[in-house]
Amino acid sequence: MWRLKDRLEDESGAVAVTVALLTVVLLGFAAISIDIGANYAEKRQLQNGADAAALALAQDTLCKSALGATAAADSWVRSNVNGGNARGAAVIDIARRKVTATASAVGSDGQPGRQNLFAPVIGSDRSQISATASAGCGHPLAGTAALPLTFHKCHFVAPGVKILVQYNTTAPRCNGISGNVAPGNFGWLRGTDGDCSALISTSVYATPGDSGNNIPSACKPEIERLRGAVALLPIYDVAGGTGSGGWFHIVGFAGFKIEGYRFSGNPEYNWQNNIHGDLSCTGNCRGVIGRYVETVSLESEFTMGGQDFGVTVVNLLD
Secondary structure (H helix, E strand, C coil), rough: HCCCCCCCHHHHHHHHHHHHHHHHHHHHHHHHHHHHHHHHHHHHHHHHHHHHHHHHHHHHHHHCCCCCCHHHHHHHHHCCCCHCCCCCCCCCCCCCCCCEEEEECCCCCCCCCEECCHHHHHHHCEEEEEEEEEEECCCCCEEEECCEEEEEHCCCCCCCEEEEEEEECCCCCCCCCCCCCCCCCCCCCCCCCCCCCCEEEECCCCECCCCCCCCCCCHHHHHHHCCEEEEEEEEEEEEEEEHHHHHCCCCCCCCEEEEEEECCCCCCCCCCCCHHHHHHCCCCEEEEEEEEEEEEEECCEEEECCCCCCCEEEEEEE
C-alpha cells in the first residue's frame, strides 16, 4: 500500500501542471470569445460615434469652418459609446468641403485602448480600436423634386425676404415672350409616371416641362402638405421649347417656404391682400408667395454640383 500511496503523491504534481496548462488554454479561449467579441461591439459603437460626429459637424459648419471641430467631435463620440470611454477628433478640409472624424477607444484609466479582461494571460493587456467616418457638403444639382415647380434664378433674393413669384406677368428679366416662365410651361416640370414628383437630370437641357397653366392633379395633395413648410425647388437659368416639348436647364435647388399660392384649377392658400399686402396674388395673378430660406438636407439621392442657392446637402462619404 505504501508503494501505491507514493505513486499517487508522485503523480499529484503532474496533475497540477496539467490543470494549470489547461487553465491557460481555457483562458486563451475566453480571451478569443469574450474579449474579441467585446472588441467588435466596441468597434460598432465607435463607428456610430464617428458617423454621428462627422454628420453633426458637417451640418453645424457646412464644412466651412474648423473652429472647435475636435472638441465637438469628442463630445459626439463620447455620447455614442457606453460609459463615454472614447476620444474623438476631427479634421475639416474646407477646400474640399469634407469633414473626417475619428473615434478611438480608451480604458477606464484614461489610457488609449480598451482594457481586456482575459487576454492579458496571453500577453495582450489592451486592444487598440478606432473608427473613421467622413461627411461631405455640397449643393444639389440633380435628384427628385417633390413639388415639380421651378423658378428662374432671377427670382432668387436674399433669404428671409418675402416675394411673389408670379407667372402671368411680362417682366422680361424672368419670363418668356408669352409672359410665362417658358412658353406653355408656366414653371411646371413633368412628373414621373403620373406622380407629382419630378426627376431632375444632370444632362444639359434634359428636364422636361409640363404644358398647361393648371397645377398637375397629382400635386394638389402635395401643395396642401407644403403649406407653411419649406420645399426644395429646382432653379433654372434657361428654358425653351413649347407645350409638351418644353424644357428647363436646372442649375441648382433652393429652399422656399410656401406662405401662399394661387393656381389655375382652384388650388388657393393665403393669397389675399389682407394677408400679404402688395404681395397678394389677386385678379388674374397665378403664383406663389413665400421666402427663400437656407436649409440643410440629409437626402442621399441628390447629385452634387449645383449653384449655391442656400441648400446644402450633407451625407456620409465612407
